[in-house]
Amino acid sequence: MDFTTDELACVRRHDPIGGMNFLNIARRKRKFVAFTAIVSVCGYLVYSMLICCPAISHSSGVRLRQNLHILGSEDDLRQPGGGDGGLHVYGVDGVDIHGFYGGVKPDDPVKRENIWEDEDDETDTDRDFERYDDEDTDDTNHTRLGGKSVDSIAANKTNATRKLPQAVIIGVKKCGTRALLEFIRMHPDVRAPGPEVHFFDRFYTLGEDWYR
Numbered sequence: 001m002d003f004t005t006d007e008l009a010c011v012r013r014h015d016p017i018g019g020m021n022f023l024n025i026a027r028r029k030r031k032f033v034a035f036t037a038i039v040s041v042c043g044y045l046v047y048s049m050l051i052c053c054p055a056i057s058h059s060s061g062v063r064l065r066q067n068l069h070i071l072g073s074e075d076d077l078r079q080p081g082g083g084d085g086g087l088h089v090y091g092v093d094g095v096d097i098h099g100f101y102g103g104v105k106p107d108d109p110v111k112r113e114n115i116w117e118d119e120d121d122e123t124d125t126d127r128d129f130e131r132y133d134d135e136d137t138d139d140t141n142h143t144r145l146g147g148k149s150v151d152s153i154a155a156n157k158t159n160a161t162r163k164l165p166q167a168v169i170i171g172v173k174k175c176g177t178r179a180l181l182e183f184i185r186m187h188p189d190v191r192a193p194g195p196e197v198h199f200f201d202r203f204y205t206l207g208e209d210w211y212r
């Protein structure tokens with residue numbers, strides 16, 4: 001063990017108490033260094049596992065939510081045997097209302113002209129993520145919906161064959177309607193966008209044409 005100049009001076013002065021104190025300090029220093037090294041190594045190992053093991057990182061809540069949306073994506077619905085449908089999700093003060101429909105056969109002509117269908121390359125899933133993500137931060141702004149203005153949404157919904165939902169989920173706030181919807185929309189015959197469109201509490205006066 002190496003002694004500092006002060007420690008050696010204490011020993012030379014035959015100061016056993018001072019010498020012992022320096023010895024204790026030296027032991028504590030060694031323990032602290034060992035503890036820091038162990039924590040650093042463990043942290044590095046955990047970090048490496050998270051980076052290198054996709055199975056672990058994919059288990060995060062965000063990834064789970066994205067997977068749930070992907071399960072209900074347009075591409076999935078176009079697979080043979082899949083259906084198509086439209087979903088509107090509503091929110092009313094104090095009450096959540098989620099609507100959806102599904103079970104339309106793949107060769108049904110309605111399928112290609114259905115709700116939320118766009119002319120551009122943006123998939124419904126992409127748009128749902130945008131709308132869903134924006135909703136939390138923009139909930140009080142009644143002139144916007146999920147990052148899109150009311151006018152732009154209305155412009156997207158110009159097809160006369162757009163349908164009303166076949167079913168709705170109604171529940172008080174925080175009763176788990178979102179979770180129920182996400183489980184139902186995992187079914188390939190169910191079509192469901194992410195955000196609440198707030199038809200009943202914000203846009204009811206615009207009528208069913210806006211809602212379709």
Ligand SMILES: Nc1ncnc2c1ncn2[C@@H]1O[C@H](COP(=O)(O)OS(=O)(=O)O)[C@@H](OP(=O)(O)O)[C@H]1O
Nearest residue numbers: 091095096171172173174175176177178179180196
């Ligand atoms: N199965 C089950 N068991 C217990 N709790 C559950 C379940 N599913 C959803 N939740 C919780 O319900 C909360 C969300 O409910 P909603 O989707 O109705 O929320 S909202 O009113 O639309 O904001 C939300 O609670 P908070 O996290 O406290 O907001 C969810 O965690």
